Amino acid sequence: MEKCPLCGGQKKKGTAIYSVDLETGVVIVRHVPCFVCAQCGEEWIESGVAKKIEEIVEEAKAKKYQTEIVNFPQIVAVSV
Numbered sequence: 001m002e003k004c005p006l007c008g009g010q011k012k013k014g015t016a017i018y019s020v021d022l023e024t025g026v027v028i029v030r031h032v033p034c035f036v037c038a039q040c041g042e043e044w045i046e047s048g049v050a051k052k053i054e055e056i057v058e059e060a061k062a063k064k065y066q067t068e069i070v071n072f073p074q075i076v077a078v079s080v
């Protein structure tokens, strides 16, 4: 497992909540897979996951909901 570049602590697999404030509303993506530093709590999202989040945000923008809450793994299961 990689080490945290900030504090040298162990990075562990975990999940995060990612929220974006758009002009039209708020998108909240739950259960986003990420690495979390066990020591300082810093989170890293892999580039593939970040791309997926972008797609989710774009879709949500098109819908123009005030609030959209998405569970990340469900969407991954469809497209990966």
Ligand SMILES: [Zn+2]
Residues within 6 Å of the ligand: 004, 005, 006, 007, 008, 009, 037, 038, 039, 040, 041, 042
């Ligand atoms: Zn750290």
